[in-house]
Amino acid sequence: MPSRPRLTPDASSADFVVDVANVVREPSLGGSRGADLGRFLALLDGLAAFTGDDTTQVYAVCDRSLLTDGRLTREERRTLAGWHRAGLLAVWDVADHRIIEAAEATTAQVVTYDGFLDFHRRHPWLYGNRDRFVEPFAGPGGAVSVRRRIMPEPDEWQMSRKEEESALLAAGLYDRRDGAGPRTGLLLRRWRCPEPDCAAFGPAGHGTLPRRQGRNGRVVCPEHLSELTDLGPRPRRLQLKLRVDGAVRHRFLVTEGQDLAVGRHPRREPGVPLAPWLPQRSPARVWISRDHVLLRVCGGKLLVSDISVNGTRLRLPDGRTERAPRETFRAVGHRHVVLLHDTVQLVLSGRSFLYEEGAEGEPPPRPGPGAADESRQPTMLAAPPLPPRSRPARRRGRRRR
Template sequence: MRTHPRLTSDASLADFVVDVANVVRERTLGGDRGADLGRFLALLDGLVAFTGDATTQVYAVCDRSLLSDGRLTREERQTLAEWHRAGLLSVWDVADHRIIEAAEATRAQVVTYDGFVDFHRRHPWLYGNRDRFVEPYPGPGGAVSVRRRIMPEPDDWQMSRKEEESALLAAGMYDRRDGTGPRTALLLRRWRCPEPDCAAFGPAARGALPRRQGRTGRVVCPEHLRELTDLGPRPRQMQLKVRVDGTVRHRFLLTEGQDLVVGRHPRAEPGERLAPWLPERSPSLEWISRDHVLLRISGGNLLVSDVSSNGTWLRLPDGQTHRVPPGAFRSVGRRHVVLLHDTVQLEVSGKSFLYEERAEGEPPPRPRPETEGESQQPTMLAPSGPRPAGSRGKRPGRGGRRRR
């Protein structure tokens, strides 16, 4: 049985938690192969040099896929398997959860190149962290050295995109190894489960994320594990977020081929009603029109048209703000912000493939006096994001113009 004096099975005794697959697959650390266990072994020596302590202990964590990675030699795969059986290598389907969990529980430093952007909402201490993470880099003579790193400070849309990538990866719908990314050919199809009462893929379902089985490539229902029937192309959708006073209060879907009116209480159908998400006695209730903007997807792009009484503005990534001409369509990018009022804005989510999901424990919107029509329940809800930075240029006011 192969062991290693610097590996420990007890995370509480470790000085470092190491993302093993992340290191083994990093080509800049030397070697010609896409995966090389020698990089990890060299890292163990590098950590001793970094700490100046020959008794440095490492808690090693890896994705299960590393154990069968064909780019490793047979002997390297055997070594990993023996470490796993001895409890010296913690193996998970996806290692990220365990790495963060161990770091939080032990205060050990983490060795990785990963920014864990999809974990920032659940673990706010990751955002811009400067003292808990280190990264390897090539040293002299084939050695591996270690240096401190600053964790990223991602925007809200970047966190959404990474969260989506993790969900797709867990469902077998993201090809990370070959670098092709999302399995678009499968994600842009409609699927039906043979179980008639299936909540995810039954006749009345709005659509959930299917699962692709790795060995067979079959697309199955994640609940019943039965093969799904392909019903044809799925129209493109975009998710938009309603941010009120800096907090994301609501999310809704826009489908290609179906224009959508958004406003305080839209007359048209389909319409997205904002009144339940606005604070009581807020000036935004007076400023935002019943029909405020018309949204459309065309050629994969989001378009917005102003149909309001008081105007709509578009804030660009550089902070400049421009009024949307009434009746004309303007393209909205992923980092653009549509300003309906000084305190209310629409943003495009970072997610590209949208499926029905609902946040647990989310309270329903408060009722409003206007009850001329029933509003649709929100299709997607999510935790709040950070308040965006201020912008330059003319902004819609907080005033109390007569609403229409």
């Protein structure tokens, strides 16, 4: 294949930053193969037509996996390697970071189908952006054109899911081929590292992502690179987030086969106490029962049952609300919100296998001596308005001299 004069090694001089693998592997752009370099070559001509400038410059970036993609011909792989050696193709283990970095440092347009959902928290300018991104589409006669696109405005759980996908991909535990997704056969196992003091996979380890390594797919400890021993299946877990006044204050896990009580100060075990996260003297402290809801995981789904005095409501995906069933379970999904109080909500995280330790933000300080005992605080049955305060009647009498 001929060299491409429109490629530049300097992102600052480029008109477009192109996610090459994203284009080469997009079947809607024509061709019968899962990966076809001809799609990218046609895109270069399409970008020149889009700008009306035949000297349009492109900064090309791709994942390292594209250089060894068996769906490309040997000549196509040789061409990519040649561009890489000449500095005309930036190759990264995962290209997304470099694409966003180049976009922030320049005025270039980004050509990609990716929504970069795992970058929205760190780069808020991506959210709903209307002027920095374009996407390719198939034109007549095998041509490839581009059109402007509006970046997505994802929900919280969608960003969490994409962040997890990126972490799994980096650990070799996510298969992008044909939508295969997470390697659940590895993620739903318990592992042991031969190093006894291993913080992640030792006898007292808290567990983290193992790493899939090499052509034979060995599962190794990411710290010691020692092969892990398979201890058998582990139960499914789901992560929930506690939102108070709109901010995420705490995260916790619900494990399959073990019901979990959530409330102000649960009597049941195991339980998640919410009192440390509720503002002092807030109505939620007296409204939320000691045992308010019971959570269960069954078949990978979250089930919720109301066990409170004042009731629990569910906000449905269409915005309506309804009462949670009393002492019977109902399935809820990512677009549901469990309302313990108007200001206190439980939402399901988009993550299924990778969990952050602890909570977002620091917990409030522990109450000091003399503070109210949360376990003894009553649950409010109703919230009647307080009567207006009246001043005590003044006593009339002789002033003592």
